[in-house]
Amino acid sequence: MATLLEMRGITKTFPGVRALENVNLKVERGEIHALLGENGAGKSTLMKVLSGVYPHGSYEGEIIFEGRPCKFRDIKDSERQGIVIIHQELALIPHLSIAENIFLGNERQRRGIIDWNVTIAGTRELLDKVGLNESPERLVTHLGVGKQQLVEIAKALSKQVKLLILDEPTAALNEEDSDNLLRLLLEFKKQGITSILISHKLHEVSKVADAITILRDGRTIETLDARREPVSEDRIIRGMVGRELTDRFPRREPKIGDVIFEVRDWTVYHEQHPDRKVVDGVNLAVRRGEIVGIAGLMGAGRTELAMSIFGGSYGSRISGRLFKDGREVRFKNVSQAIRHGVAYVSEDRKTYGLILIDDIKRNITLPNLGKISRGPVVDENREIMEAERFRQGLSIKTPGINQKTVNLSGGNQQKVVLSKWIFAEPDVLILDEPTRGIDVGAKYEIYTIIHRLADEGKGILLISSELPEILGMCDRIYVLSEGRVTGEVDRAEATQETLMKYMTRTGKGEKRGAAFGSPD
């Protein structure tokens, strides 16, 4: 097979940080090449060099594409060669239609006037290729994340892509949509499109990748050939962290006590469509020292459940009862929930969890400023001490607690969010996708922290879309489907298959097909 892309000796420095050091990457034509590494290893930086975000001249080394050296000045340059990158944060305009988004910047026009017929026809063709059954005029904001991802891919196809770069494409997708996407990549392979896949989901990588390049600390560690036989996840992990991770999850002896938090008959309606139930008569309980998982497909209502419990932060016409330590409680707003010892670590840490322009210490103390204040006045010295305590206790990698959180890596940002909620001194923690977008090494650290919290006697509700995570961490698992609890399984009986069975169960007893309704 011919070599499609070769990146030789790429070195990229930012003030104070060498992001890439003499990195080499060789991608053969028609293969699916996975690029792996911990957060901060340099994967995104390398792809930004390749796609022209970092233009020629801002890095050292060479890019040779289709045998010719390339000096990209911007993204358009690389796109013209057929290199298209799809970022983790989808670059779609929510209030424009699918067709408008696909041809954005690449319009079917004559002298500045758009030819809508060609645009719509072209869109239909592309949607066919990616298997998306939607009207080209549908607004992107009405699509679920999985479908939005497909629109992005259709957009890439419209640019006559030869090399498709996908940055964490399945990070926000459920199992079904992820499988769909991977199948699509295999289809593209048959059509001669080469892909570079950046992902933290090792089981997916070992399923589809032909070759795996591992980066660590800005250097190429090794390239594994997966063509002849699939590479095991353990082997990959070893390459990434440099040691054998025999246990991806830390060991734990659960010490489980009484019921600390109970939810009865909880029903919530959709915020914008008050006639639609998103949570339907849910009953669940958490005990002290117990880690209870909440599994489900996207759209099952898990985040809605958590946020509606947490001071009514989501939903309309909320009904049901909550019990803490056996006594009934009502959370009229978030600060009441916090005062009763409930904490919610949200899904999207950048949007809901952190104030990015603020530094670490101010973020940590926000939910419980009273603890470090005398009356209305904040004691800034005590604040510094508390923040330092967390920095050390959770091993947050940062030059200092005055570092703005926007500058931290995903894993460290998540540690700040966890610190913040531990600072609030809760008895019950609801964790919503706590390890999303975080590398293997940092995940392990976070699992350790979660275990520590459980060992302190707290009750933990763990919402996750990663079944291995649920199975590896939880003592007991509730499964949600279409807003209802369809199953409750103990650790001993839980398997991926059992969980999936409950996750796909609908009210009519049939298996679910496509993802349900509007975005989660």
Added chain:
Amino acid sequence: MVIALISIMLLFQILSGGILMKPLNITNLILQNSYILVLAIGMMLVIITGHIDLSVGSVAAFVGAISAIMMIDMQIPYIPAILLSLLLGALIGAWQGFWIAYVRIPAFIVTLAGMLLFRGLTMLVLKGQSIAPFPDGFRNISSGFLPGLFSVSSMHGLTLLSGIALTAVYIYGEWRSRRIQQSYRFEVLPPGLFAAKLAAIAAAINLFAYVLANYEGIPNILVTLFILIAAYTYVMKKTVFGRHIYAVGGNEKAAGLSGVKTRRVTFWVFVNMGALAALSGLIYAARLNAATPKAGNLFELDAIAACFIGGASAYGGVGTVPGAIIGGLVMGVMNNGMSLVGLGIDWQQAIKGLVLLLAVGFDIYNKNKNG
């Protein structure tokens, strides 16, 4: 931006042949800009939370008009009249705050409506005419000075004394704070730098006192301003409420999920703006010694410009009260300086616009370089 301010002052000092820093002029600077600085304080809080308030000029005019009716037509003594006026401002702020915080109408729209509404009401209430004159006690707020009490070689003794007293308080405060930080074993400035910083600020304070002492001493309005600046800076920097304001501006969703009562915070920020707009209106009316239908014209733009020159971010979450004051002073000194040099109002307006653009652009450029 402090450097910019000092540079501009030096520039105009030279251009005006030394008139800028004369005691009479410096005193006038304070008197002429006080009502904008008051607005800038409130506006900074509004901008930090990510909103804007376009109505403050009209509200200032309206409250000025009502206060005139109270004091002149209805013969209400000036102290209750002032209190009622401030209350009126707060109520107007509450009205706008309600629509913005609870009904979630964008602040731009609500305060634009307010701008039109209260300008109209001002003209209605004044029946298109001015009302004057105000009782002496009231006028003293804007134009009066603290009593001299005693003289030191024909300079106002109380002023000089205040300068020295303020310096003492400042030095004590800084020294105490340094001791506490050392007891926690935090890093502090090396003793040399610390002493230099104290010396510089002490010199500035006393120089300022000296200049004022050579004219009529401390204007009443300066006392008011000083109290406001000190109080608001303290609240924003050191209190839980101040933190909450920054949090709402930095990321409203994250703040809400952290237990901050975001709607309440926004509401009170606008109540506060209303009250300060009222105060500004009173100060202005007292200075003019009349309530006029055209009062407050374009005040909001000056206040907003002051905030952005002083370091506010258009995205919210960033900015300080001292910053707003410096921004306001930059514009005030420019206005004053340009007048001294003989530049017409038309030129002044054009140059102000350019300076706003360049000042903020330069600031953002610097931030991007270091970010």
